[in-house]
Each structure stands twice: as structure tokens, then as C-alpha cells.
Amino acid sequence: xxxxxxxxxxxxxxxxxxxxxxxxxxxxFALLVTRIPAIQSRYGxxxxxxxxxxxxxxxxxxxxxxxxxxxVRRVRPGRVLRCVQPVVCxxxxxxxxxxxxAQAAVALAVFGLSVGALDASMNMLGVSLQRAYGRSxxxxxxxxxxxxxxxxxxxxxxxxxxxxxxxxxYGPVVAVLxxxxxxxxxxxxxxxLPGQQPGDQRPVGGERAGEGRGGGTxxxxxxxxxxxxxxxxxxxxxxxxxSNWSATYxxxxxxSSEQLATVPYNVYMVTTLLGRAVGDLGVRRFGAVAVVRCxxxxxxxxxxxxxxxxxxxxxxxxxxxxxxxxxxxxPQTFAAAGRLAHESHGPGTSDMAIARLNIFNYVxxxxxxxxxxALGAAWSYRxxxxxxxxxxxxTLVYARSFGAPTDRYGDGHERPRTADVG
Numbered sequence: 325x326x327x328x329x330x331x332x333x334x335x336x337x338x339x340x341x342x343x344x345x346x347x348x349x350x351x352x353f354a355l356l357v358t359r360i361p362a363i364q365s366r367y368g369x370x371x372x373x374x375x376x377x378x379x380x381x382x383x384x385x386x387x388x389x390x391x392x393x394x395x396v397r398r399v400r401p402g403r404v405l406r407c408v409q410p411v412v413c414x415x416x417x418x419x420x421x422x423x424x425x426a427q428a429a430v431a432l433a434v435f436g437l438s439v440g441a442l443d444a445s446m447n448m449l450g451v452s453l454q455r456a457y458g459r460s461x462x463x464x465x466x467x468x469x470x471x472x473x474x475x476x477x478x479x480x481x482x483x484x485x486x487x488x489x490x491x492x493x494y495g496p497v498v499a500v501l502x503x504x505x506x507x508x509x510x511x512x513x514x515x516x517l518p519g520q521q522p523g524d525q526r527p528v529g530g531e532r533a534g535e536g537r538g539g540g541t542x543x544x545x546x547x548x549x550x551x552x553x554x555x556x557x558x559x560x561x562x563x564x565x566x567s568n569w570s571a572t573y574x575x576x577x578x579x580s581s582e583q584l585a586t587v588p589y590n591v592y593m594v595t596t597l598l599g600r601a602v603g604d605l606g607v608r609r610f611g612a613v614a615v616v617r618c619x620x621x622x623x624x625x626x627x628x629x630x631x632x633x634x635x636x637x638x639x640x641x642x643x644x645x646x647x648x649x650x651x652x653x654x655p656q657t658f659a660a661a662g663r664l665a666h667e668s669h670g671p672g673t674s675d676m677a678i679a680r681l682n683i684f685n686y687v688x689x690x691x692x693x694x695x696x697x698a699l700g701a702a703w704s705y706r707x708x709x710x711x712x713x714x715x716x717x718x719t720l721v722y723a724r725s726f727g728a729p730t731d732r733y734g735d736g737h738e739r740p741r742t743a744d745v746g
Contacts, residue, residue, distance in 0.1 A: 334511075334513065335453065335456055335457065335513060337511040338449075338453055338511055338512055338513030339453060339457075339461065339464075339513075340511070341508040341509070341510070341511035341512055341513075342446070342449050342450060342453060342465060342508070342512065342513070343464065343465055343468040344468070344504060344505075344507075344508040345405060345409060345446055345505060345508050345509075345512075346446060346450075346465045346466065346468040346469040346472065347468040347469065347471055347472035347475075348409060348413070348472060348501050348504060348505050348508075349409070349412070349439075349442060349443070349446065349469060349472065350468065350469035350470060350471065350472025350473040350474075350475075350476060351472035351473065351475050351476035351479070351497070351501065352412055352413055352416050352472075352476065352501065353439070353473065353476070354472070354473040354474075354475075354476030354477045354480065355416060355476040355477075355479060355480050355493070355494065355497065356416055356419065356435070357567075358476070358477050358480035358481070359420075359480050359483070359484070359490060359493070360374075360378070362483075362484070362490055363419060363420070363428070363490065366420075366428075366490060367424070367425040367428050368425065369425065377429065377432060379690060380429075380432065380433065380436060381432055381435060381436040381439075382436065382686035382689045382690050383436070383686070383690070384433055384436030384437045384440065385436045385437070385439050385440035385443070385686050386440060386683045386686045386687070387436075387437060387440060388436065388437040388438060388439065388440025388441040388442075388444070389440040389441065389443065389444045389679050389680075389682040389683050389686075390440075390679065390680075390683065391437075391440075391441065392404060392440065392441045392444040392445060392679050393444070393675075393676050393679035393680060395441070396445070396448065396675045396676070396679070397676075400514045401444075401445040401448040401449050401452075401514060401675060402445070402449060402509070402512035402513070402514035403514075404441055404445040405442060405445040405446055405449065405509065405512065406505075406506070406509035406512065408438045408439075408441045408442045408445070409442055409505040409509070410502045410505055410506060411434065411438045412435060412438045412439050412442055413498045413501050413502045413505065414498065414502070415431050415432075415434045415435035415438060416435065416494055416498060417491070417494045417495060417498045418431035418434070419431045419432060419435065419490070419494075420489070420490025420491045420493065420494040420495075421490070421491040421494070421495075440682070440686070443682050443685065444678060444679045444682045446465075447658045447678050447682065448662075448674070448675045448678050448679070449512060449513060449514065450462050450465045450655075450658065450659075451658060451659055451661075451662030451663075451674055451678060452513065452514065452662075452674070452675075453513050454659060454662075455662070455663075455666070455674075456513065459604075459608055460603075460604040460607035460608050460612070460659070461604055462604070462655045462656065462658060462659045463600045463601075463603035463604045463607065463651075463652060463655045463656070464600070464601070464604050465655070466600050466651075466654065466655040467597055467600035467601045467603075470593060470596045470597035470600055470651070471597055473593055474590075474593050474594065474597060476497075477590070477593065479493065479497060480493070544665050544669055544673050544676045544677045544680065545668070545669070546680070548664055548665070548668055548669075549661055549664070549665075549677055549680060549681060551721075551722035551725045552657050552660055552661050552664070552681055552722070552725055553680070553681055553683075553684040554684075554718060554722070555653065555657050555718070555719050555722055555725075556654065556657050556681055556684040556685055556688065557684040557685075557687045557688040557691070558688065558712075558715040558716055558718055558719065559650055559653040559654050559657070559688065559716065559719070560654070560684070560685055560686075560687070560688025560689050560692060561688045561691055561692035561695065561712050561715055561716075562623060562627070562646065562650050562692070562712045562713075562715070562716050563650055563654075563688070563689075563692070564688065564689050564691075564692030564693050565692050565693070565696050565709070565712045566588070566589060566592050566643060566646055566647075566650075567589060567592075568692070568693040568696070568697075569693070569696050569697070569700075569705075570585075570588040570589050570592065570643055571585040571586055571588065571589065572585075572705075573630070573639065573705055573709075574587075574588055574636050574639050574640070576705070577639075577705050577706065578633055578635055578636045578638075578639045579635070579636065580636035580639075584636055585636075587640060588639065588640050588643040589643075591640060591643060591644050591647065592643050592644070592646060592647040593647070594647070595644050595646075595647025595648050595651070596647045596648075596650070596651040597651075598647075598648070599619075599647065599648045599649075599651035599652060600651045600652070600655065603615065603651065603652045603655070606618075606652075607656070611727065612656050612659070612660065612726040612727060613723050613724060613726050613727045615652055615656065616652060616653060616656050616719065616723050616726045617719075617720060617723045618652075619648075619649045619650065619651070619652035619653055620649065620653065620716060620717065620719040620720050620723070621649070621720075622645055622648050622649030623645070623646055623648075623649025623650045623653070623713075623716050624649070624713050624716055624717050625645055625649070626642045626643065626644070626645030626646035626647075626648075626649055627642065627646065627709050627710065627712055627713030627716070628642070628710075628713060629641055629642030629645060630642035630643060630646070630709050631706045631707070631709040631710050631713070632706075649716075650716070653716075653719060654685075656726055657681065657726075658678055658681065658682075659726075660725055660726045661674070661677045661678055661680075661681045662674035662675075662677060662678055664677065664725070665677035665678075692712065695708075695711065695712075696708045696709070696711070696712065699711060
């Protein structure tokens, strides 16, 4: 019989397991969004109908996130994640395997609902684990997501290059990712630690969702979260601008070749990965407030360079800056929301705060692409790039929200508390 792991070892295993979960989700999401033209072609979706399908996914994801806020009052986030991640993978396979547009619509609906629950529960566990560690590790999880996105996009490119059908592309990938997700789920950190009683379902990082001081359910104030919700939405407006408009902008505005126009988003993904891989070190050294401010300024500079770029290579330099700048904002926004709820409303309320904040991920995703497209058509695409730049700069106004409310040092630094965790 295998001896139980010590608490510190279980936290380390939980950290690796959650990083794998983020990786799987990054790969699955990239495999869906990068093969949208093939999905449209397979099911004969018109250009007018396609945006309806695409908009439905983030809308339903928001519904899934709202539902998760209620669900985690009774079920631990780790259980939610263990259940929904295989569903997301299988929904991806169904999108490529079903026989009709109606069936594809159902598969996309299942994908949207379950991905909302998945995103919310993953970040709940990440914030809880970061609290248990006592230092910044949240950016590392999102770096794993970025790495998964690069792998998924690369697989999608190979599928397009070799003209593989969607089911042939998705089938083997899902056959690998589902067992990987199930294996990772065994080590999530909200399982009981040695010494806890069987009826004690508290996660490692704190109490069950909704249990405030004194054991009662404490609602999380939206007024408290509103600044972070705006930051989240504006960051995703910037992100969706890059993902949806970088190729068109480089080709139509800056006069690049069609092949070169595909490069900026790939560069953006790589710089996002690199920035997140080292971002936790920056938070530990300089504090979350300083890192978010720096990322905001770098992202705004990236948009300014893109808007003023005289040619394609200067434009790619701007998109590179955007990757380094935007990459730190979203993970730190989740961490800040969990910390604010925990400090202001009592232990266990951070899960509800994260579920609510996660909705604004999809709000930004929905608004970003149409906003830039409408401004570009009515005004100019160079001018349109200044709008997400201005929205991202709003983060500077709310940067102090990223510091710990009870931090007596006043610098937003993470303070180590768990000495036996590596």
C-alpha cells in the first residue's frame, strides 16, 4: 500500500497536476479556434451564420461560469474540473465527427458550457494553491496554457498542411489528452490532506466555497470586484484584437505577404509563454502591482507601435511587445480577485469571486473583434488599434487593486508562508 504524501509533497504534486490541466485546455482551445475555416467548410456554414456559432460559445461559457459559482458551494472545484475537462475534450472531437450542422451546434454548445466551468474551476484551484504556497505561482499555470496553445496550433497547422479531416486530427489528440486530464485530476490540491477526517472536504488552500467567517455564506460584492472585472474585459479585448486582426492588419495595412502575415500571432503566443514563464519571479521580487503596471505600459506601447508602424517588421515588433505586456495581466487579475474576496469577505469566498470575474473573460472576447472591425471599417485600422490601447491603459488606474489588502509593507509582494514547499 502506497504511503500518503506529506502536505508539502502533495502541494508540489498538485501544482504539476494543475499545470497539466492548463496545458490540456490550451491545446484543446487552440485546436478549435485555429480550425474554424475547416469547421465552416465541413458543415456548410454561411459567412453570416458563422459569427452566430462563434458568439454562442463565449456566451454559453459565461453561463457555465455562473453555474460553477453556484456548484462550488456544494462540490469542490477539483471535482468540477475532473468532470468537465474530459467533456471539453470529447466535445472538441464531436465538433469534428458529427454528421450535420445541427449536431455540430449541439457539440459547440456543450463545449461552451463546459469550458466556462473548466476555466472557472482551474483558476479557483490555481488561486487556492497559490495561497497555500504563500508566493506567486499563478503565472506559471497560465504559461502552461500558452504552451498548450502553441502545441495545439502547431498540430492544427500540420492537419491543415496534410489536409487531414477534423476527425482524423482531433481523434488521436483527444485519445491522449483525456487520459492525461484524468491522471492529473488524481492529484488536485483540494483532496484531503493526511490527518483530515473523511467528512472534512476543505481544500488545501482554505475552506469550501461560500463559507465565510463564522461558517455562514457570504456574498461577494460586485462593487469590490468591478475594477478587476473591467481590467479582465479590457485585457481580453486586447488579446482578441491580436488573435483576430493581426494577420489582416499586417497584410492589408502594412503590405506584408500572406505568408508573413501569419507570423505575428505565432510570435505573440511565444512571447506570452516566455513572459508568463518568468512572470512569477517578477511578482516575488517586485510585487504584483509593479508587474501589472509594467505589463500595462509595455502592452500600450505595443499597440502604439502597431498603430504607427511604417512596415510589416515594425508591426511585428509591436505585436511582440503586446505578448510580453498582456501576458501578466490576466493571471494576476484572477489572483487579485481571489485575494480581495478572501481578505474582505472571509475564507472560502474566493471561488465565487473568480467565477464572476471569469465571465468578463468572455465579455472581452465577444467585444474585442467586432469593436476593432467596426472602427476599422468606419475610421481606419490604424486608429482602431488605439482604442484597445486606451482600454488597456485603464489598468493603471486600478493597479493598486492587485496588491494584498492586508499587506503591511504596502508593496503588493507575496510573502512566503509554507516553508516546506518547493
